[in-house]
Amino acid sequence: MSDSVEPILELRGIQKFFDGRQVLKDINLVVAPGETVVILGPSGCGKSTLLRTIIGEETPDSGHVYLWGEDACCASPARLDRLRQRFGILFQSGALYSSMTVGENVALPLREHTDLDDDIIRMVIKMKLELVGLRDFENLMPNQISGGMRKRVGLARAIARDPEILFYDEPTSGLDPIATSVIDQLIIDLGAKLGVTSIVVTHDMKSALHIGDRIAMLYGGEFIAVGRPDEFRHPRDERVRQFVEGLADGPIPLRVSKTDYLDDLLGAEVEPGG
Amino acid sequence: MSHASWVRLLERVGAQGEGLVAYLGGLGYLALDTVRHTLTGVFARPRIKTDETFFQMVRLGVRAVPIIALVQLFVGMTLAFTLAPVLEMYGQLDQLATVVAKAIFPQLGPLIAAVVLTGFAGAAIAAELGTMVVGEEVAALRTSAIHPIRFLVVPRVIACVIMTVALAVLANIVGTAGGGLVAYLILDIDPYHYYHTAVESLLVKDVVTGLAKSGIFGLIIVMVSCYEGLNVSGGAGGVGRATTASVVRAIFLIITANCAFTALFYFIW
Ligand SMILES: Nc1ncnc2c1ncn2[C@@H]1O[C@H](COP(=O)(O)OP(=O)(O)O)[C@@H](O)[C@H]1O
Ligand SMILES: [Mg+2]
Numbered sequence: 452m453s454d455s456v457e458p459i460l461e462l463r464g465i466q467k468f469f470d471g472r473q474v475l476k477d478i479n480l481v482v483a484p485g486e487t488v489v490i491l492g493p494s495g496c497g498k499s500t501l502l503r504t505i506i507g508e509e510t511p512d513s514g515h516v517y518l519w520g521e522d523a524c525c526a527s528p529a530r531l532d533r534l535r536q537r538f539g540i541l542f543q544s545g546a547l548y549s550s551m552t553v554g555e556n557v558a559l560p561l562r563e564h565t566d567l568d569d570d571i572i573r574m575v576i577k578m579k580l581e582l583v584g585l586r587d588f589e590n591l592m593p594n595q596i597s598g599g600m601r602k603r604v605g606l607a608r609a610i611a612r613d614p615e616i617l618f619y620d621e622p623t624s625g626l627d628p629i630a631t632s633v634i635d636q637l638i639i640d641l642g643a644k645l646g647v648t649s650i651v652v653t654h655d656m657k658s659a660l661h662i663g664d665r666i667a668m669l670y671g672g673e674f675i676a677v678g679r680p681d682e683f684r685h686p687r688d689e690r691v692r693q694f695v696e697g698l699a700d701g702p703i704p705l706r707v708s709k710t711d712y713l714d715d716l717l718g719a720e721v722e723p724g725g
Numbered sequence: 726m727s728h729a730s731w732v733r734l735l736e737r738v739g740a741q742g743e744g745l746v747a748y749l750g751g752l753g754y755l756a757l758d759t760v761r762h763t764l765t766g767v768f769a770r771p772r773i774k775t776d777e778t779f780f781q782m783v784r785l786g787v788r789a790v791p792i793i794a795l796v797q798l799f800v801g802m803t804l805a806f807t808l809a810p811v812l813e814m815y816g817q818l819d820q821l822a823t824v825v826a827k828a829i830f831p832q833l834g835p836l837i838a839a840v841v842l843t844g845f846a847g848a849a850i851a852a853e854l855g856t857m858v859v860g861e862e863v864a865a866l867r868t869s870a871i872h873p874i875r876f877l878v879v880p881r882v883i884a885c886v887i888m889t890v891a892l893a894v895l896a897n898i899v900g901t902a903g904g905g906l907v908a909y910l911i912l913d914i915d916p917y918h919y920y921h922t923a924v925e926s927l928l929v930k931d932v933v934t935g936l937a938k939s940g941i942f943g944l945i946i947v948m949v950s951c952y953e954g955l956n957v958s959g960g961a962g963g964v965g966r967a968t969t970a971s972v973v974r975a976i977f978l979i980i981t982a983n984c985a986f987t988a989l990f991y992f993i994w
Contacts, residue, residue: 503864506868507868508864508867508868532870532872533870535868535869535870536869536870539869540865540868540869542861542864542865543861544860544861546860546861546862546864546865547860547862548857548862548865548866549856549857549860549862550853559869559871560869560871563771563869563870563871563876564870
């Protein structure tokens with residue numbers, strides 16, 4: 452990545468607290484147009500929170516998010532809406548509109564933001580659903596399809612307006628291996644053929660190595676490693692290595708509670724964090 | 726009481742008051758935002774979603790027609806049974822229609838219709854919007870630059886206000902007719918006489934203030950339930966709590982507003 456390219460997304464010193472608990476400590480990242488960056492990390496480390504901060508659903512307690520060079524955190528609602536029209540988001544749950552059919556879900560961004568004819572919209576719906584392999588499900592309601600299918604419809608909806616940046620929150624978790632490959636390939640194709648910039652949050656190591664131009668590992672509220680996928684195959688950092696190789700023993704504990712297990716069980720008085 | 730406990734009591738009252746002010750402030754803010762989006766939708770693009778508004782009118786209002794008609798019928802009948810002996814005491818039984826209509830048109834019709842609709846429409850709106858919040862649907866709307874207030878709240882507000890007023894009209898008529906039913910079947914009052922007495926006794930004020938209030942009740946129902954629904958947190962349990970809260974709070978606010986506006990109309994009209 453040469454320095455002359457204007458970054459499409461830049462995160463500077465982002466911090467986020469929930470009820471006094473710090474979830475994001477100091478997040479810095481620069482993403483060039485067309486790049487696919489995978490944000491990797493164990494469950495609960497703040498990946499979704501980071502994503503929600505980037506898309507303006509959470510305000511960072513400090514730090515800035517720059518989209519196309521514009522500070523999204525300070526943008527007026529109208530400006531923010533203009534920025535949001537240029538990106539697509541796949542939520543972790545799919546977040547389909549439960550009162551609309553699959554087809555209407557995909558059509559909504561087009562109906563709301565464009566003057567396209569109904570015929571054209573119907574064609575776009577079919578095309579986008581075909582991309583995620585669900586063309587035949589257009590007329591079903593979200594509660595009539597499985598969780599993995601909902602996620603794929605969410606993806607079809609996210610790409611309905613051909614966004615410049617796509618944010619994916621765990622696009623392949625809960626999918627079967629074949630659907631996972633389809634989605635991974637779709638993410639790669641969108642980047643390679645259409646030049647879409649992708650930010651992919653996942654804890655699926657295999658997907659990450661496959662699709663990422665760069666991988667950033669989030670742990671303890673910071674990126675502890677950022678680099679190309681091959682740098683992640685044989686990482687030097689013990690924490691990264693544990694995650695990549697999926698080891699139970701290592702510096703990353705399964706338990707995140709700070710109180711002593713025995714004290715907790717026996718009901719002893721313990722200071723939180725003591 | 727010791728000094729410290731007084732302070733604590735005051736603190737608790739203060740905190741409650743602060744909570745109430747914050748709640749009403751939040752409601753007011755939502756209402757203002759809704760007005761802004763409604764006006765924008767009338768005069769400019771993006772337009773108000775008329776299809777969605779009609780759909781909501783049917784869903785929230787039309788389906789409540791049978792239950793409200795039935796409830797009002799019983800209310801009117803109950804009034805007739807209650808008031809007939811009193812009127813008879815004064816030899817004024819032929820004026821039954823007057824008291825029934827005077828009780829229903831400005832008060833019981835709009836009020837009871839609104840209370841029933843709170844359970845019907847208010848609960849439905851709070852549960853629906855709450856579920857949408859929990860399922861990240863509202864976040865998905867917002868982040869695709871579709872404003873949830875324009876998209877979700879405005880159609881429901883228009884639909885709910887129109888339907889509350891329309892149902893109050895229905896309630897007034899059916900309620901008064903319920904009294905007439907008792908008058909005809911039990912008290913041997915000529916239905917034609919009952920009808921004429923009712924129409925003659927009613928003033929414009931009775932009808933207009935009743936319907937004006939019911940517009941306000943409709944606004945209370947829909948604003949409270951949208952506010953509760955959009956502010957849900959904590960999963961399915963949160964949706965349940967919001968639904969209950971929206972019904973309880975809306976009914977409380979409706980009855981309070983009814984008292985306030987009745988007093989106001991007493992003095993100015
Ligand atoms: N709205 C919230 N209020 C309080 N805590 C939250 C909220 N959202 C997330 N958290 C906490 O922040 C941490 C990170 O959550 P999340 O970003 O969902 O993790 P991930 O997506 O990496 O699994 C978790 O410990 C979670 O409990
Ligand atoms: Mg997550």
